[in-house]
Each structure stands twice: as structure tokens, then as C-alpha cells.
Amino acid sequence: MSEPAAQSAAAPSPFPAIADYAFLSNCHTGALVAPDGSVDWLCVPRFDSPSVFAALLDRQAGSFRLAPFGAIVPNSRTYEPGTNTLVTTWNTRGGWVVVRDALTMGPRTGEDRVTPYTRPPADDGADHMLVRTVQCIEGQVEIELYCEPVFEYGRTSAAWTLSGDDGRSADAVAGDQKIRLQSSIRLGIEGDSVRGRHTLSTGEEMYCSLSWADGLVSPVTIDDANARMTATTRFWRTWIGRARIPDHRWRSLIMRSALVIKGLTYLPTGATVAALTTSLPETPGGERNWDYRYSWMRDSTFTLQALHWLNLDWEANEFMEFVADLKPNDDGALQIMYGIDGRRDLTESTRDDLSGYAGARPVRIGNGAFDQRQNDVFGAVLGSILLHTRRSQRLPRRLWPIVQSQAECAARVWHEPDQGIWEARGAPQHYVSSKLMSWVALDRAARLAEIRGAPDLTKKWQAIANEIRADILDRGLTEKGVLRQHYDTDALDASTLLAGIVGFLPANDERLRNSVLAIADNLSEQGFVLRYRTEETDDGLSGKEGTFLICSFWLVSALTIIGEVQRARDLMERLLRIASPLGLYAEEFDVDTGRHLGNFPQAFTHLALIEAASRIVYSERLEEFT
Incomplete structure (x- = not known):
């Protein structure tokens, strides 16, 4: 009996190609975002912490998607120049939207209680949150939010509760770990996941965030979310501006x-x-x-x-x-x-x-x-x-x-x-x-x-x-x-x-x-x-x-x-x-x-x-x- 053929790296698979993932970072942890807008890897609060989303290693181990409903292939993906902020452009039959994803960073306002420093703290640090914004630039596009964390490398499902009076915030708890999903749209709990759907028209914006910050601090308005994105862009561009990058074709x-x-x-x-x-x-x-x-x-x-x-x-x-x-x-x-x-x-x-x-x-x-x-x-x-x-x-x-x-x-x-x-x-x-x-x-x-x-x-x-x-x-x-x-x-x-x-x-x-x-x-x-x-x-x-x-x-x-x-x-x-x-x-x-x-x-x-x-x-x- 002959041995089975070795698996090809290009074999059809529900897993995206490794090189198709985008990398986000706040210099405390990082995330991988698939082309379809799904966060398939995130460990909080540190790089070596147990995962919250691990669909990278098992399609049932948790993910967090924000994208046009019914669409899985974006028009383009790039980084905001000089940053680790991902910019994804989607074209649907109804119109065009731009999604921005970042593990946000900004000026430090006090001691970091989430990941304490042993080095002298810098002027800027991690917000300890993932912020995602959507802007409709033409037509009308229905956006779907789907968040299903599974803690401890896919072992423990989240217990969700809606917080606040407006249904735009939900907390997920597993053991002693707690994260908060905040959004500008109304959210609903479906079993172990939270979903939201909203149609954006030209010029309209929405956001969502996932926070593991001290006190689960989160942006509460689109302006707050955009401000955190701007601060993150400023951080990365200021940092890379100090580097000596040769004026060369590479x-x-x-x-x-x-x-x-x-x-x-x-x-x-x-x-x-x-x-x-x-x-x-x-x-x-x-x-x-x-x-x-x-x-x-x-x-x-x-x-x-x-x-x-x-x-x-x-x-x-x-x-x-x-x-x-x-x-x-x-x-x-x-x-x-x-x-x-x-x-x-x-x-x-x-x-x-x-x-x-x-x-x-x-x-x-x-x-x-x-x-x-x-x-x-x-x-x-x-x-x-x-x-x-x-x-x-x-x-x-x-x-x-x-x-x-x-x-x-x-x-x-x-x-x-x-x-x-x-x-x-x-x-x-x-x-x-x-x-x-x-x-x-x-x-x-x-x-x-x-x-x-x-x-x-x-x-x-x-x-x-x-x-x-x-x-x-x-x-x-x-x-x-x-x-x-x-x-x-x-x-x-x-x-x-x-x-x-x-x-x-x-x-x-x-x-x-x-x-x-x-x-x-x-x-x-x-x-x-x-x-x-x-x-x-x-x-x-x-x-x-x-x-x-x-x-x-x-x-x-x-x-x-x-x-x-x-x-x-x-x-x-x-x-x-x-x-x-x-x-x-x-x-x-x-x-x-x-x-x-x-x-x-x-x-x-x-x-x-x-x-x-x-x-x-x-x-x-x-x-x-x-």
C-alpha cells in the first residue's frame, strides 16, 4: 500500500493562506486579520497570553468579523502609510466602504496596570483595545459585526451580557477574564456570540471596539474612536520618522x-x-x-x-x-x-x-x-x-x-x-x-x-x-x-x-x-x-x-x-x-x-x-x- 501524498501548502482549505493575514500591534500584543475582515488571532493582554480569538488554529476557536454583509473578498488592503493600521476597501453592489483596524496607542495618562512596565515608560503606550471604524464613501452598504471570543485557546466560551441602556455595549466573561465590546450600533446576543447589522449611506461612519483596558475603558462615540485612530497614526509615524531609512528602491x-x-x-x-x-x-x-x-x-x-x-x-x-x-x-x-x-x-x-x-x-x-x-x-x-x-x-x-x-x-x-x-x-x-x-x-x-x-x-x-x-x-x-x-x-x-x-x-x-x-x-x-x-x-x-x-x-x-x-x-x-x-x-x-x-x-x-x-x-x- 503506497503512502499518502504529502499535503500541499496550496490545498483547498477553509484557512486563509498564511501570507494573506494582516498584522496589527500595540507593542504589547498583536492580532492577525484575514482578508474577509475576521480577526483570527488575538491574545490579551500580552503576546504570550492565552488566545481570545484563535480561528487561525481551529475554525471553531473564536473570531471577530466586521465587513459588508455577504461579502468576503475586499477590493484592496493596505497599511496606512508609515503605520501598523490596516485599511481595507470594500466594493459591494450597493456602494463602497473603507474599514480601518488598529490596536490603538496614545499618550500615557498614568500607570499601566494591565501590563506593568519594568522599563522606564515611554510617552506613549497601548490603549489595550482593538478599534475598528467603517466609513461609507459612496452608495449604501449593509455592515455586519460578528464577535465570538473563545477563551483559553478555544476551550472556554464567553458568557455575554448587554451593558448600558442603549444596547451598544456588551461584556464577555470567562473565569476571571473580561472584555467589552462597544459600538455605535445596537448589538444583540446570540448564544456565545454578539452580532450587529447596520446600513451606512454616503458620508456616514460607525465603529466598534474590543477593550481589555483597566476598567474596560472604551471609545463611546465615533469621534472618540477616530481620535484614537489618529493618535495611533501619530505614534507610528513619529516613531518611524526617527529611523534612518535609506532613500533607495527598497x-x-x-x-x-x-x-x-x-x-x-x-x-x-x-x-x-x-x-x-x-x-x-x-x-x-x-x-x-x-x-x-x-x-x-x-x-x-x-x-x-x-x-x-x-x-x-x-x-x-x-x-x-x-x-x-x-x-x-x-x-x-x-x-x-x-x-x-x-x-x-x-x-x-x-x-x-x-x-x-x-x-x-x-x-x-x-x-x-x-x-x-x-x-x-x-x-x-x-x-x-x-x-x-x-x-x-x-x-x-x-x-x-x-x-x-x-x-x-x-x-x-x-x-x-x-x-x-x-x-x-x-x-x-x-x-x-x-x-x-x-x-x-x-x-x-x-x-x-x-x-x-x-x-x-x-x-x-x-x-x-x-x-x-x-x-x-x-x-x-x-x-x-x-x-x-x-x-x-x-x-x-x-x-x-x-x-x-x-x-x-x-x-x-x-x-x-x-x-x-x-x-x-x-x-x-x-x-x-x-x-x-x-x-x-x-x-x-x-x-x-x-x-x-x-x-x-x-x-x-x-x-x-x-x-x-x-x-x-x-x-x-x-x-x-x-x-x-x-x-x-x-x-x-x-x-x-x-x-x-x-x-x-x-x-x-x-x-x-x-x-x-x-x-x-x-x-x-x-x-x-x-
């Missing part, structure tokens, strides 16, 4: 990537979540489904590079303060990931009652890799600290103990096998990328010791860095002078592209050139790069995965470094063309179907886009003077 996508990274930042602590979602599949219908709503140390160097290159030094400083607050393990090492509040225990469980996105199961809450040994973590942290120190022209006193502890940890364990940068769930190996990042750890620590005025430590740590380097060059290269995945295989791994990006090998080194071109030619599908070939790698999982977008952007950077600038440009242009209709990226790309796979939007992908773009922009600027 400007709009660089700006969108910056807005995504900011949108995935948890303001109260300065942490950055890897992605908004959990369990969006890397393999259609498969088991490669992970919870990415946490902060990875692996991403830290790339986060700092992107933020500093964009001239967003405040955000970079906030992230470093988050790192400084983290509690290490008993051996002094930082974990590979933490909760956005700094918590260490991210124990993984599954929600077997959920169908999963297009049947991809299990749905995971938590991430079992949190206690894995990954020796690359030390290099990520120390690389970040050196980058930040050079930019700020000072080494903060509270960071020096971290430099010492992480350098000593790296020195102690660099020669041991680990799970690697990709968190393989197979047997530990001597991954070359882990050795590379261990070299980064001791090399950067030596430079920081020099800045600190500790020559003995500089000498000690540099000597260990040299030892690691020699070991990699002795055991980490194939007979053809190509960097291996790990010491016991000749298989390729895209993470070895870091050899050029972190400066392990100089740009003119033949071994770097061999490695980069081998990955470009032999570890790609239709030009897009795989992490590794699953049939050659014991990662403890079944099924094939898509090409990894971060690896493709790394290849752009690496090609630029070795002087293959035109080839880098060509790949960059291809990568930019596959952005979602709203300029967003998931983790992976299925070259056969043209569909995005994995959690969405993915911070690491957008960080790598900025890094790759910066290298090409810099090379083109240099060409102008030669």
Missing part, C-alpha cells in the same frame, strides 16, 4: 520590516518576540509546529544590528536592558530563550482539541527547546554587547558581569556537542555554527575586556578564541574546503553562512567563497535556501520543510561579502517579490506553491532582510565613489 520594504520588528517588541520589558503566533506549520499538515511567542538570545545580535543601522538606539538600549535583567541557569549560562517577562520556564504542552492550521498538529503552547544546550547563545549575547558598546561609546557597569559569565561558560563548553542553532531534537552533534558562535563569544569578550581595561582577560579569552578557530578549520571543513554542518558529516548547513557575516573568515578567503557558493548551488530549491536537507540531518522529526527565508537573506549578505554583488542583488530582488501582499514574511517559503509557511510575521526574517539590504545599499553607495 525603502518601502525596509520600512515595513522596521515596523514589524517594533510591532513584535514588548514595550514593558524591551523583549522582542520571535513571531506573533504559535504552531503555524513548517510542513503542510505536519508536526513541525512551534510556539514562537518568546524572546530568543540567538536573535539578539541581528536585532541590535538592525536597530542600530536604522538609528533606533533607544529600542536597542531597551533590548540590552532586558538581557541584563535575565537570570542565568545554575552554571551561569543564559538560556537560549526566555519569556517576554524574563521567565525561564517555558514548558511545552499540546492542545489536542484544536484541529491545527489546515490540519497541522500538534498545536503547541510553550517551547520544549528552552532548556536545550545551544552553544551559540554565548556568541549571540556577547556579540550584541560589543555592538552596543561600540555604538553607545560605553560599557554599562551592569553588563560587565554578563560578559565575564558568558565568556567563561563558552570557554568551558565550546568543545562539547549541542543541539545547534536550529534546535534539532535529535542527538547532540559538534555543529560548526555552534563552534563559530563560540569563537564569536571569546573574540568579542576579548575586545570587551580591552575596552574594560582588563589585559589579562583579553589575553586569556583571545587565546581560547584562537583555539576554537583552529579546531573549526581543522575539523569543520570538507576535503573541498567547504564548511560542514557538523564534524561527523559532509552535509551542508546554511548556518555556516555566519562565517562571513560574523567575520570568522575574511571576505577574500577561498574557504569562505567555497562555502557560500556550495550553499548557493547545492542547498537551495529554485534559488531559495534550505536550512539543511532533512534526509541528511537527524533533527528528530519527520517530513520535509520549506526553504528558510532567513537563510536566503543570509545568502544575500554572504554573496555581497565575497564580492558576488550582482548575484546578491538578483536573489534580493527575488526575495522581495515574494513578500506577502502587505510586505510581511513568515519563516519559510514553499517554492512549489509560492506559499509562506511557519509562524508569522517572523522577526528573524525581517531582521535578516534589513541586514542584507544594508550590505547591498552600502556596496552601491561605495560604487558611486569609484
Whole structure:
């Protein structure tokens, strides 16, 4: 009996394509809005809180739709320029309407009791509400509001009660959680949901809001709702106005990537979540489904590079303060990931009652890799600290103990096998990328010791860095002078592209050139790069995965470094063309179907886009003077 065919990412499904979702954020949590106007993912009050709407993972797990009655395909969707506010235009037989959706932000008026800050609060903060407005710009259009929250990842239905005398407000309660739906139209309770219908004529407006704010504060008029929208626009445009976005043909996508990274930042602590979602599949219908709503140390160097290159030094400083607050393990090492509040225990469980996105199961809450040994973590942290120190022209006193502890940890364990940068769930190996990042750890620590005025430590740590380097060059290269995945295989791994990006090998080194071109030619599908070939790698999982977008952007950077600038440009242009209709990226790309796979939007992908773009922009600027 033959095995069933693998599921296609383009198979007919009641689930919208991953890349068709719009991303909203208030820098405390985020939402995903489907093309039909349905909010299919929202966790409140934080990114890592249990969901209120989770139709993204099970079509019965809660959603919130505001759109013309009987219409499911909008005329257009875009972002208000320079913001994370979604603007959707609908054309029906009766007329035209414009819907605006935002997780609103505005001037702070007091202490945030919903998500308390550990960092100094900024002038603006989250309103802790989702605001949706509709304006009829021509004709007459009947609008339908449908809100059905299901709390705790689809486990607990809401108990609704109408509040107020006019029937325009309703409260949903589940356990100790309570949210308020407010609108300018009358609402009615139907079982576990609330509905409303209203016809708008030319020039008329309506709104609705969902609040989890302190006291369930909500806009009470359309003018109040519009004022919150205006304040949100002002917040995002003021923020992006501080960024250094090059006047370049890729400007709009660089700006969108910056807005995504900011949108995935948890303001109260300065942490950055890897992605908004959990369990969006890397393999259609498969088991490669992970919870990415946490902060990875692996991403830290790339986060700092992107933020500093964009001239967003405040955000970079906030992230470093988050790192400084983290509690290490008993051996002094930082974990590979933490909760956005700094918590260490991210124990993984599954929600077997959920169908999963297009049947991809299990749905995971938590991430079992949190206690894995990954020796690359030390290099990520120390690389970040050196980058930040050079930019700020000072080494903060509270960071020096971290430099010492992480350098000593790296020195102690660099020669041991680990799970690697990709968190393989197979047997530990001597991954070359882990050795590379261990070299980064001791090399950067030596430079920081020099800045600190500790020559003995500089000498000690540099000597260990040299030892690691020699070991990699002795055991980490194939007979053809190509960097291996790990010491016991000749298989390729895209993470070895870091050899050029972190400066392990100089740009003119033949071994770097061999490695980069081998990955470009032999570890790609239709030009897009795989992490590794699953049939050659014991990662403890079944099924094939898509090409990894971060690896493709790394290849752009690496090609630029070795002087293959035109080839880098060509790949960059291809990568930019596959952005979602709203300029967003998931983790992976299925070259056969043209569909995005994995959690969405993915911070690491957008960080790598900025890094790759910066290298090409810099090379083109240099060409102008030669």
C-alpha cells in the first residue's frame, strides 16, 4: 500500500493562506486579520497570553468579523502609510466602504496596570483595545459585526451580557477574564456570540471596539474612536520618522520590516518576540509546529544590528536592558530563550482539541527547546554587547558581569556537542555554527575586556578564541574546503553562512567563497535556501520543510561579502517579490506553491532582510565613489 501524498501548502482549505493575514500591534500584543475582515488571532493582554480569538488554529476557536454583509473578498488592503493600521476597501453592489483596524496607542495618562512596565515608560503606550471604524464613501452598504471570543485557546466560551441602556455595549466573561465590546450600533446576543447589522449611506461612519483596558475603558462615540485612530497614526509615524531609512528602491520594504520588528517588541520589558503566533506549520499538515511567542538570545545580535543601522538606539538600549535583567541557569549560562517577562520556564504542552492550521498538529503552547544546550547563545549575547558598546561609546557597569559569565561558560563548553542553532531534537552533534558562535563569544569578550581595561582577560579569552578557530578549520571543513554542518558529516548547513557575516573568515578567503557558493548551488530549491536537507540531518522529526527565508537573506549578505554583488542583488530582488501582499514574511517559503509557511510575521526574517539590504545599499553607495 503506497503512502499518502504529502499535503500541499496550496490545498483547498477553509484557512486563509498564511501570507494573506494582516498584522496589527500595540507593542504589547498583536492580532492577525484575514482578508474577509475576521480577526483570527488575538491574545490579551500580552503576546504570550492565552488566545481570545484563535480561528487561525481551529475554525471553531473564536473570531471577530466586521465587513459588508455577504461579502468576503475586499477590493484592496493596505497599511496606512508609515503605520501598523490596516485599511481595507470594500466594493459591494450597493456602494463602497473603507474599514480601518488598529490596536490603538496614545499618550500615557498614568500607570499601566494591565501590563506593568519594568522599563522606564515611554510617552506613549497601548490603549489595550482593538478599534475598528467603517466609513461609507459612496452608495449604501449593509455592515455586519460578528464577535465570538473563545477563551483559553478555544476551550472556554464567553458568557455575554448587554451593558448600558442603549444596547451598544456588551461584556464577555470567562473565569476571571473580561472584555467589552462597544459600538455605535445596537448589538444583540446570540448564544456565545454578539452580532450587529447596520446600513451606512454616503458620508456616514460607525465603529466598534474590543477593550481589555483597566476598567474596560472604551471609545463611546465615533469621534472618540477616530481620535484614537489618529493618535495611533501619530505614534507610528513619529516613531518611524526617527529611523534612518535609506532613500533607495527598497525603502518601502525596509520600512515595513522596521515596523514589524517594533510591532513584535514588548514595550514593558524591551523583549522582542520571535513571531506573533504559535504552531503555524513548517510542513503542510505536519508536526513541525512551534510556539514562537518568546524572546530568543540567538536573535539578539541581528536585532541590535538592525536597530542600530536604522538609528533606533533607544529600542536597542531597551533590548540590552532586558538581557541584563535575565537570570542565568545554575552554571551561569543564559538560556537560549526566555519569556517576554524574563521567565525561564517555558514548558511545552499540546492542545489536542484544536484541529491545527489546515490540519497541522500538534498545536503547541510553550517551547520544549528552552532548556536545550545551544552553544551559540554565548556568541549571540556577547556579540550584541560589543555592538552596543561600540555604538553607545560605553560599557554599562551592569553588563560587565554578563560578559565575564558568558565568556567563561563558552570557554568551558565550546568543545562539547549541542543541539545547534536550529534546535534539532535529535542527538547532540559538534555543529560548526555552534563552534563559530563560540569563537564569536571569546573574540568579542576579548575586545570587551580591552575596552574594560582588563589585559589579562583579553589575553586569556583571545587565546581560547584562537583555539576554537583552529579546531573549526581543522575539523569543520570538507576535503573541498567547504564548511560542514557538523564534524561527523559532509552535509551542508546554511548556518555556516555566519562565517562571513560574523567575520570568522575574511571576505577574500577561498574557504569562505567555497562555502557560500556550495550553499548557493547545492542547498537551495529554485534559488531559495534550505536550512539543511532533512534526509541528511537527524533533527528528530519527520517530513520535509520549506526553504528558510532567513537563510536566503543570509545568502544575500554572504554573496555581497565575497564580492558576488550582482548575484546578491538578483536573489534580493527575488526575495522581495515574494513578500506577502502587505510586505510581511513568515519563516519559510514553499517554492512549489509560492506559499509562506511557519509562524508569522517572523522577526528573524525581517531582521535578516534589513541586514542584507544594508550590505547591498552600502556596496552601491561605495560604487558611486569609484
